[in-house]
Amino acid sequence: MNINKNILFVDDEVNILKSLKRLFMDEDFNVYTASSAKEGFEILSEDEFAVVVSDQRMPEITGTEFLMKVRELYPDTVRIILTGYADINAVINAINEAGAYRYITKPWNDIEIVQSIKEAAYRYHLTKENKYLNELTKKQNEELQKWSKELEYYVQIHTIDIAKRDKEIKKLKDKLNTISTNLLASFEKLIFLRSTNIAAHSERVAFISSEMAKKNSLSEEDIESIRVAGLLHDIGKIGLSDIILFKDLEELSTEEKNQYKTHPTNGQLIIGQIEDLNKVSILIRHHHENFDGSGFPDKLKGDAIPIGARIISLADRFERYSRYNEIDDSMKKIWLSVGKDFDKELFQVLEKVIFEHKHHLFSSEDLIEAALPIKDLMPGFVISRDVISSSGLIIIKKDTTLTEKHIELLSNSFYDDASKISIHVYKKRAKWQ
Secondary structure, three states, X not given: OOOOOXXXXXXXXXXXXXXXXXXXXXXXXXXXXEOOHHHHXXXXXXXXXXXXXXXXXXXXXXXXXXXXXXXXXXXXXXEEEEEEOOOHHHHHHHHHHXXXXXXXXXXOOXXXXXXXXXXXXXXXXXHHHHHHHHHHHHHHHHHHHHHHHHHHHHHHOOOOOHHHHHHHHHHHHHHHHHHHHHHHHHHHHHHHHHXXXXXXXXXXXHHXXXXXXXXXXXXXXXXXXXXXXXXXXXXXXXXXXXXXXXXXXXXXXXXXXXXXXXXXXXXXXXXXXXXXXHHHHHHHHOOXXXXXXXXXXXXXXXXXXXXXXXXXXXXXXXXXXXXOOOHHHHHHHHHOOEOOOEOHHHHHXXXXXXXXXXXXXXXXXXXXXXXXXHHHOOOOOEEOOOEEXXXXXXXXXOOOEOOHHHHHHHHHHXXXXXXXXXXXXXXXXXXXX
């Protein structure tokens, strides 16, 4: 899929437009400018744009009114409002009424505005990629249903030569398997495009969950459903914002937690469109239910929670804890929630799986994450997650090796909250006997 690099700036002050065009001269964007809303709409009608940035105060209509019309005509285009410090009410209206992705104040910081436009363009690309994959899924699902009906038709015709019929049936089954495999691959790609961290987490959850299902003597069909559900259990997170996605659950605000709690039902909606994956979608919906009924989304309790969902819940929690803790400590933390969050019998199954597969899952050279206060950071540590400012800008990218200048930058960026902020870095896992 081609990446759209078109961005449009709309402002009635020609000098500001010239400044913005100069600022993006060396960036990999196609920059268009318009000195009025009318001219802006004319330019938008001629091509597809990834990002539109509009000044709030213009003589014909306000920036909010302009972006509301842009939202109506070009809903995928990411909208940004450009405003003065005194226009806070305008900013609120732009976000609520025009669906503005972000606001930028005048005078702007050159580095921040360039980074904001890059992030907005990437968000537009993700939206388009998501739509493309959804359309592909729908098309493949229709094809799957078509082939299923044809398979049923061929089975019912008794006059067909047995050998020929078997050959046709095999061909159709191979086609069905290929389509199902392609669908799963599409979903995995969608998760990977959104976050490589979620993709790696999901693979480990799928492995642990399927091994637990085997230990529990479930049927081959149930084992495979649990494996696939483990692989796709977080697919509903693709719609969450970066700020929510890269925070720990304990760090989320009440509003952010409410948004986070929608991901199991969103995941079910995505996967549930495919008839053959309906059972998988049910497990995805319930993987955050707690054994005592305090979970979400349906507050199911005890055995009312599907066993596959209970298994994935344990595997998910263990995988997340083991990123920050030694294995023994992770198991102890989970044990404290047995009876409340988890099924005691399944916890014992988890213990057996981790013990038997510890050399496969972990080695003495494995790296685990540690969340450290800024004062404990040292040059040479490697950043394990993007460090994002309160305004949503990336300060330091993942996999950056820290220097003294990086640590000084972090101290200055979070000066007022330095004691409350934790930075995620990698450290070596100690040997587990």
